[in-house]
Amino acid sequence: MIQSVQRAVQILRELARSGRLGVTELAERIEVAKPTAHSMLRTLESEGLVVQDHESSKYALGPGLVYLGNAYLDGHELRTRSLTWADGLATRVKEAVWVGVRAGDHVLVVHHVFRPEGAVQILEVGATIPWNTCALGKAIVAFGPEPVEADLLNGKLAVLTGASLTDPVTLGEQLADVRRTGYAIEDQECALGDAGIAAPVLDRSGEVAGAIGVVGAVERLLAKGTREAIAVAVRETARNLSRDLGAGRGYTRRAAG
Template sequence: MIQSVQRAAQILGVLGSGTPRLGVTEIADRVGLAKPTVHGLLRTLEAHELVAQDPDTGKYSLGPGVLQLGNAYLDGSELRARSLRWAESLAQRAGEAVWVATLSGSRVIVLHHVFRPDNTVQILEVGAAIPWHACALGRAIVAFLSEGQRDRALAGELVQLTGQTKTTRAALSPVLDQARRQGYAVEDQEATVGDAGIAAPIVAREGTVAGAIGVVGAADRLLADENRDDLVRLVTEAARAVSRDLGAGRGGVVLSALG
């Protein structure tokens, strides 16, 4: 790897980790580099609008160039493009918010978000990164990975987000086994207190898992006995439809699990 590019990527990763603005010293401490090195890299990134410096505090944040790159990524995502109409249909039929996501490292990235079709105030979550183990979308993807990929996912850092988050291999393995058997995954207040999710995997033409689609909303509503079965059916139907639009055939363990 080219060292300067790797260091610049580390800085962008730190600035995108959740803290709005960081000073040079804080960034240097987090990436383990000398302050002059970090300062030089920040100046270069700033020239390309990938970072921006606050004129009052001198601290740095991600710049508008990152947003342009993110939008270009979304525009070029076949998974997102193929899922648009099915996600909209699922939201209307289910009466719930719908997310489409793909796995990136230890997190799932939300590529598309259709609001719940009512008048409640909602926040657009496109671009949100959620630890895979704490959400139905991530579990739906990891459950259908190869054994080696699944082992690596379980061996990574499994952070605690709420009091109900499962963070051990012993707790998560049965959950993934069940998701693989059923063809869908469920999460109950493990990412956000009060919220739950139901998601199913989306398959690409080569038979690999490209991502997942699911409904997200209030746990007492999504997981209520009178709603859950219908939502599972709607979610798996949407996942099948997107998979077929991506060119997945009828064969394969994932589509077989989806019915």
């Protein structure tokens, strides 16, 4: 790896986590000399990837990242292929729909369809969620490579609410159940009062490309009379989207990443 590039990425990640940081703070966090950090920041600033506040002299992420992020979304095949299917699912179950991909130990939301006829809603495209706290993440990991699942279960498991699962054994059992049923459930593990039901989406190589799922109030999604109907709709949509991406008709778990 090229160290200077790696350090530049570390700077961007630190700013993403903390908002605004000064040169000294950033130098300490990425463990480089202050002049080196300053030089890297000036280079990133010239490319529009960071901006400096002239009053505080602190740096923040720049508008150039929005352009790169939009370019990523526009060129993402799963997102592009999911547009029609996600709209159809939202109309069918009358709930919001998310499409996500794994980004390390998080899930990145690449598409979001608002709940039809719902109240004011916030667009979640670009949001990242710890994989173990959302149905999308569980669906992706359950059908992904076994070594990846093992690494994630042995890694740090995030806690967002009192319902977040942090026991790797319990979570592993839940993932096995996801493989059996074909869909994953999240019950207030990400946000109190919210739930999710998601299923994996495969690509033409048979690997997991991401997941599509329904999110909404727990009393609507997981009610006895509606949970199974929503799960069926989610699985059917995921299978259709998988076929649209060139996948076969069945889910085949990959043994290695």
